[in-house]
Amino acid sequence: MIVEKFTATGNSFIVCDILGSKLNDKEKSNFVLKNSKDRDGVIFVEKRDGQFFMDYFNKDGNRAAFCGNGARTFLYYLMKKGYVKEDLVKFYTYAGEITGKLTKNGVMIKMPASNMPQKLTIDSFSGFLLNVGVPHFVIFVDNVETIDVNKIGKQLREKLNSNINFVQVLDEKTIKIRTFERGVEAETLACGSGTTASAYVFNKSNLEKIEVKARGGTLFVHFLNDGIYLEGGVENV
Numbered sequence: 001m002i003v004e005k006f007t008a009t010g011n012s013f014i015v016c017d018i019l020g021s022k023l024n025d026k027e028k029s030n031f032v033l034k035n036s037k038d039r040d041g042v043i044f045v046e047k048r049d050g051q052f053f054m055d056y057f058n059k060d061g062n063r064a065a066f067c068g069n070g071a072r073t074f075l076y077y078l079m080k081k082g083y084v085k086e087d088l089v090k091f092y093t094y095a096g097e098i099t100g101k102l103t104k105n106g107v108m109i110k111m112p113a114s115n116m117p118q119k120l121t122i123d124s125f126s127g128f129l130l131n132v133g134v135p136h137f138v139i140f141v142d143n144v145e146t147i148d149v150n151k152i153g154k155q156l157r158e159k160l161n162s163n164i165n166f167v168q169v170l171d172e173k174t175i176k177i178r179t180f181e182r183g184v185e186a187e188t189l190a191c192g193s194g195t196t197a198s199a200y201v202f203n204k205s206n207l208e209k210i211e212v213k214a215r216g217g218t219l220f221v222h223f224l225n226d227g228i229y230l231e232g233g234v235e236n237v
């Protein structure tokens with residue numbers, strides 16, 4: 001087993017490489033609860049039916065079907081270890097097949113397709129509920145800095161099995177985001193799927209690229225003919 005630490009625009013992970021061995025779900029959950037104290041989640045690196053597979057667990061020891069920043073980190077790790085040589089990398093998750101590549105801004109991956117956002121009001125907070133591999137509730141606010149993300153995020157999280165995103169529009173192609181993450185049960189410095197969900201709801205003018213400023217760094221969401229792509233940095237720290 002190889003264990004390394006990474007961050008991806010501030011989203012913090014442990015990569016647990018169990019290629020050639022096997023952990024059952026209980027063993028994975030116990031590993032997560034024991035080791036992810038200062039991290040948002042754990043990325044297990046496996047092979048299933050001969051294909052690379054990312055199994056993601058939030059720090060609370062529960063599996064999530066997908067993690068956008070985690071998937072970018074997974075691709076970076078495969079390349080860094082020399083496990084893959086191709087420019088275009090393919091691997092699998094519980095949210096399906098993911099492809100991606102290294103770019104000048106870090107790592108870019110094609111995100112799972114989003115469902116249709118559902119308009120919803122919870123406790124006077126109106127927003128959009130959608131799924132981009134994992135569920136997200138997106139609320140537009142005037143100023144994200146005035147939001148008590150942990151207090152309100154927790155309040156909404158108790159009524160929604162979802163991550164909670166607070167989004168401020170900076171200009172026609174730029175938004176600012178703060179996210180209360182399910183399974184971390186607190187604000188994280190970035191959330192890739194939350195970034196993608198928020199950009200998707202925001203991008204009514206169908207721009208090709210939305211810039212998303214998270215606390216941990218800047219991410220880009222590209223709207224291309226064949227899907228939505230998430231791009232940003234990965235650091236081995």
Ligand SMILES: N[C@@H](CCC[C@H](N)C(=O)O)C(=O)O
Binds near residue numbers: 064
């Ligand atoms: N930070 C991740 C999301 C990880 C899973 C999420 N907390 C959930 O449980 O849905 C990302 O970058 O997408």
